[in-house]
Amino acid sequence: MALPTGCGIRSHNLAEVRAKTGARQFHATAWAPRESPMAYRNPRVSMGSGQALREYERNGTSVEGVRALVKALGPEAG
Numbered sequence: 066m067a068l069p070t071g072c073g074i075r076s077h078n079l080a081e082v083r084a085k086t087g088a089r090q091f092h093a094t095a096w097a098p099r100e101s102p103m104a105y106r107n108p109r110v111s112m113g114s115g116q117a118l119r120e121y122e123r124n125g126t127s128v129e130g131v132r133a134l135v136k137a138l139g140p141e142a143g
Contacts, residue, residue, distance in 0.1 A: 076133035095130030
């Protein structure tokens with residue numbers, strides 16, 4: 066059984082986490098905000114976020130984010 070190191074791992078801190086823990090598997094985040102495809106928008110109704118700018122965004126996996134994680138791992142990633 067493997068227990069990947071995780072929670073808050075991003076490309077900017079992955080190498081440090083690996084060096085300090087000796088972990089070889091990671092649960093990392095490579096999300097980026099994207100514009101929602103929602104067609105009907107009512108600016109007078111909140112969807113619960115309380116932040117108007119985020120009402121019509123959603124997160125999705127970012128190809129660039131995954132590439133940055135692989136690059137942060139260095140030669141061992143390939």
